[in-house]
Amino acid sequence: RLRIFRPNFFMLAVRPGVPQPEDTVQFRVSMEMTKLDIRNYLERIYNVPVAAVRTRIQYGANNKRNHRNQRVKKPDYKVAYVQLGQGQTFQFPNLFPEKEQDSETRSFDDFRDKYMEKEKQKQEGDPRRGGVPDWFGL
Amino acid sequence: MAALGARRLLRPGRRWFSETVPAAPSPPAGPLYPPVVASVTAKSKAAKSRRLQRFNQRVHAAATVEEKLRLYGKLQRPKYAVYPQTFALNADRWYRSFTKTVLVPGMPPRAAAAKAPVAAAGTTPEAGGAPEPGAEAPGAAEAPEAAKAPEPAAGAAAYLDMGELRSIVCDALLQESFYQKKKRPFLYRDQDHTPGPFLTQLVSTLAAFLSGRNPLLAASSLDLNPEVNYYWHHGEEVVVHGHRKGRVDPVRFQIDDNPHLQIRVPKQLPEVVPLESDLGDVPVIDHKPSKLPLFKRQYENKVFIGSKVADPCCYGHTQFHLLPDKLKRERFIRERLEDQIEVVYRSNGIASLFAWTAAQAMYQGFWSEADVTRPFVSQAVVTDGKYFAFFCYQLNTLALTAETIKNNPRKNICWGTDSKPLYDVVEDGNVKGFNDEVLLQLVRFLLNRPTEL
DSSP: OEEEEEEEEOOEEEOOSSSSOOOOEEEEEEETOOEEEEEHHIIIIOOOOEEEEEEEEEOOOOEETTTTSEEEEOEEEEEEEEEESSSSSOOOOOOOOOOOOOHHHHHHHHHHHHHHHHHHHHHHHGGGGTTOTTOOOO | OOHHHHHSSOOOOOOOOOOSOOOOOOSSOOOOOOOOOOOOOSSHHHHHHHHHHHHHHHHOOOHHHHHHHHTTSOOOEEEEEEEESSOOHHHHHHHHHHHEEEEEESSOOHHOOOOOOOOSHHHHHOOTTTOOOOOOOOSSSOGGGGGGSSOOOOOOOOOBHHHHHHHHHHHHHIIIIIIIIOOOOTTTTTHHTTTTHHHHHHHHHHHHHHHHOOOHHHHHEESOOOOOEEEEEEEEEEOOSSSTTOOOEEEEEEEEEEESEEEEEEEEESSSTTTTTTSOOOOOOOOGGGGGSOEOOOOOOBSSSSTTTOOOOOEEEEEEEEEEGGGGGHHHHTOOOOOHHHHHHHHHHHHHHHHHHHHHHTTEEEEEESSOOOEEEEEEEEEEEEEEEEEEEEEEOOOOSSTTTTTTOOOOOEEEEOOEEEEEEEEEEESSSHHHHHHHHHHHHHHOOOOOO
16 A cells, blocks of 8 residues: 655645535545545544545636637646535635724715715716717707 | 399398398307417427426326326436435435435334234233234234233134244354355355345245235245336426526436345235324435435436236335445444444335335326325335344325425335344354344234235
């Protein structure tokens, strides 16, 4: 059996694009990792009980073109779906929560919005003219 | 000439200067214009519902059951292949949500009362005084309370000799595992080597022994490695990919199961609880079935119980399932997934029995638009050679499609036990640690029969 000490693999936990069951965590892993590697990595290094691992390889598209009309490839990556053992669940956290705004910033935001509205009104011109430009006249 | 001209002017049918009073037009027999309904071929929801109604009417109007089954499974589309014996985690929860089944631990109440007085050769008669919930008493008129007295009361049916049954079981076990000289099993073929033939031998001998007591068994048919298939729709989803992208489709499932043994009988087993009873909750899972993991394939939509429609033994009695090598206990213990061992038994019991009972109901002409009027009951024994788990399933409803499930309060019910060992170990021609309860439960299963018989 191949034993790897101090592995150079990295596992990136990502937010699933489609809703996953509560006990499933989604990772992007290196292309060379196997299901056994992922299981041992999580169990030995992070002490996370792993019940099942399923992997797939996502092909990165090669359709975009750069300024020299050469095809630009997006890199391929491997996705691992790890089901946790012992009834544990995982929910990907919200990394950008709405911050509480104090009254100063709120009033400043209101003032700024009103000012931008007034500027826009000035730009548009008189609504009674029905969209006709100012320079048009008898 | 003038007469000709006059005749030309006087066209036929015109009453011109005539004295006859024009008769009032007779009222039309039916409505003047055809009914205003949605189109059949348009790309609209009303047209789709009209097409569905026409399909339902076609199936309702089918003359024979074979024609109904043919029309029901005519359109082939990608569907989820549901495997009863699966290693997927928590599969029994998903399967219960697919089949709208409630899982009740333990055996149904009628099995708790002693069905036939058993000779107390070391076994205590169970619940001798338990009130019968109105279900069947053994055919020959004797009270189950007579189990208190181990000696047989004067009755036509003799008592069950536990010793003889035990000897039958031990004979089969020893013959397969000890006396018979077999080569080493092939890789990953352990189950076909010893427990498979043992189970076949056990069931056929026990069935033959008990057929004197249970006339239903005498008229039954024992299938070896039969095939059971069922196809159904449950829920709706939007097609994500392909030329049909964006359309709302029912989620299609198909179970293809091969039980090790199956007993089919000509008469229906009696219902355990009334049709509309509610014994628990069905788990609701919002995620797509592919997260289980479950995979889609397109192939023939088959509905089959083990024999064709014309067979007289069209109702199911008991199924026997053998777990494959992939799902043996040692593997789960090695991977520290002890709680999944029971899940394997339960998912096998629920899925296989749902498929069998629903296929039996379809053979009688019921389907999702024409729901069952009487419950269909079947039993199953799931084993891996040593550990036995018993399941009893009552099918109360077939209506699982998106429209029919809305106003349907009925749920299917599955009673199931945990797996218990039949024996501890076989050494030197002796079977150590024989468990009588398991044998008793097995015998009760085989003796189950409708009341009139």
